[in-house]
């Protein structure tokens with residue numbers, strides 16, 4: 714069931730940036746792509762626990778600040794090693810200048826390594 718919760722204001726995350734936000738008990742990497750698409754993924758790199766929300770965003774890919782693995786902001790799939798396991802992705806919507814993330818979607822436990 715959908716469970717959208719507010720996590721930031723649109724102005725808090727300029728296009729091309731990713732930041733750490735919190736929704737319920739989840740820490741998330743919220744990104745705003747250059748084409749104005751928004752997405753959110755788990756804030757943990759599955760290679761060795763890097764903080765994805767402190768990384769870089771380019772072409773809707775989040776680059777881990779530790780060893781450079783890349784994750785698709787919209788699907789959570791791995792797009793560049795050294796990570797091999799995906800993270801969960803969460804739907805994002807904008808309401809009245811507020812960014813909301815759906816934390817009600819089914820998720821899988823993360824595999825690290």
Ligand code: FES
Pocket residue numbers: 758759760761762763777778779780781782794795796
């Ligand atoms: S912890 Fe993210 S690439 Fe190593």
